[in-house]
Amino acid sequence: MSEIQGDTILIAGFGREGQSTLAYLREHYPRVQVAVADRNADAIKYVHHRTFSGEGYLDEIEEFDTVIKSPGIPPEEIFKKAKHLTTHTNIFFEACPGRIIGVSGTKGKSTTSTLIAHVLTEGMKKKIRWKTIMPDIRLIGNVGKPALDYLESSNEDTIFVMELSSYQLMDVRYSPYIAVLLPIYEEHLNYHGSMENYVAAKANITKYQSSDDYFFYYEGNDYCKSIASKSPTTQVSFRKFIGDTPLLGEANQINAGAAVAVATHFAIPGKKILTALGTFKSLPHRLENIGTYKDIEFINDSLATIPEATMHALEALGDKVETLIAGGFDRGINFSKLGPEIATSGVKTLILFPDTGKKIAEALPKKNTIKIFHTDSMKEAVKLAYKNTSEGKICLLSPASTSFNLFKDYEERGNAFRASVQELGK
Incomplete structure (x- = not known):
């Protein structure tokens, strides 16, 4: 090796x-x-x-x-x-005997990877008399266990669906058989040093592909189109999937569009694809409905670590969102687009964490009637949400920021939100 x-x-x-x-x-x-x-x-x-x-x-x-x-x-x-x-x-790419479907982009990687694996598994399984033969589809990478853990007993028929972050792609010398690129937005600049470096890392998902490989990219993102123009392999653009799925919002329409495109490449019939999409369950911390307490619906979108993700959440849930909890670690990201989106939504109460909470508040138009609270405690944030959210409305945790100043990661933040909602909702 x-x-x-x-x-x-x-x-x-x-x-x-x-x-x-x-x-x-x-x-x-x-x-x-x-x-x-x-x-x-x-x-x-x-x-x-x-x-x-x-x-x-x-x-x-x-x-x-x-x-x-x-x-x-x-x-x-x-x-x-x-x-x-x-x-x-x-090491995994060199040792892997099967085919790899790599998925990257700024947001939606985990959902799209899981969705592709689900649709392929459901669409490729075969029934022979009384027996169901399942395909060998393995979900690996950030969303599952580390890739090398899944090499055991794999062969040339194994299909690996692998979530690939910019951190992983930055140092790769290989590209997958099928590369899937979701929209790219400003993110991880503290790690990569510049947007140019970040986009270059993402481009590595197709950089080392051969003429026998395929590059699927979202047609509505300029960064994706630019990378596609330099791809050495067959390029396939995909668009939003407009149809019935349990997934909410425009971002998930893009995720579903990627899954449909890949499933179609594997010649899975449309009816099977639609059936599989309909049985998919969304992942935790991604527009996750954690329940209704005191007639208030609480949505956990802790994975929304950039403004665009929070904007997608507000679009997906509509005017029912009356309270938004946002803010977190400051990586120098621009919130100028988020402020007007909040102001024109149904949000009446904005509960903000440091460090970016102040920036989000400053991004609001000067003339607005939104009540603004600042806190560094999740429990206090949820208390304020219970006090200021009307019955039948939604309290949304969608921070538009990472969590590292107050929590270990987005999962700890989302779990703290869930625990506080349940404790205070008794």
């Missing part, structure tokens, strides 16, 4: 992918010497290998034949000192 060179290997970063990489090396490369580096000493305290932690955890990078970088580590100059630098994703 060209991705793993020499006898000494350093795993840089020991999150889910790093742990999966270590397990893979133990099984397939038992004779190599493996070390693990992570800034957080607690993350590697139970690792029975040579370890490095703290500020200088990458200082010994030059002594290893291969360095396997985890996607969560931002690009740093020190990685240029590595003799051979690779990633979990590169």
Whole structure:
């Protein structure tokens, strides 16, 4: 394998992918010497290998034949000192015996990946007499377990549906058999340094494709169209799916459009595609209805970490949204488009978290009648929502920001919202 060179290997970063990489090396490369580096000493305290932690955890990078970088580590100059630098994703692409459907974009990756896997599974299963034969469809990447965990027992008939983030794509040397690109918006600029770098990372999903591969892209996004114009393979544009699905909003129409396009490529009949779309259940923290309490409907859209996602949520739910909870970690994103959207929606109460809460409030038109509250407590935010939301209306958590200043991630934020709603709604 060209991705793993020499006898000494350093795993840089020991999150889910790093742990999966270590397990893979133990099984397939038992004779190599493996070390693990992570800034957080607690993350590697139970690792029975040579370890490095703290500020200088990458200082010994030059002594290893291969360095396997985890996607969560931002690009740093020190990685240029590595003799051979690779990633979990590169190793998977090289070792994979089956076909890979890679899905990327700014928002909707998890939903679209899961939806594609669901439609392919339902559409390709066969009934022979009393027996149902299921296709070997494996959902991997950010939405599932790390990719290398799924190689076991796979073969050339296995289809992997893989969510690919910009962090993963930035360092890849391979592209999937089918690449699916959803709309691209301003995001992750603190990691990539510029919008240009971010878009370049996304473009890698098709950069290494061959003439036998396929690139599916959303026709309504300029970044997608620009990347398609440089794609070396067959390009297939897709549009929004307008039809009956359990998924709400324009963004999910785009997600469904991608799934329909891919399913059609695999010659799944339209009737089976529609049936599969109708049985799909939305993922947690994505316009998730967590229930009605005290006659108020609460919607958890914690994964909305950019203004466009919150705008899509307001469009999907309509004028029933009377209370919006938003704000979070400040990555320098522009909220100028979000303010007017909030002002022209049905929102009457705006509950804002730091740091971006102030920016969101400032983005509102000067003449507006929206009540604005600021808090750094989810429980207090939900208390305010109960007090200020009318019966029959919706309280929507759709932050338009990441969570890192107050919560570990969007899941912890969404779970805190759910817990507070349920506790205070008794």
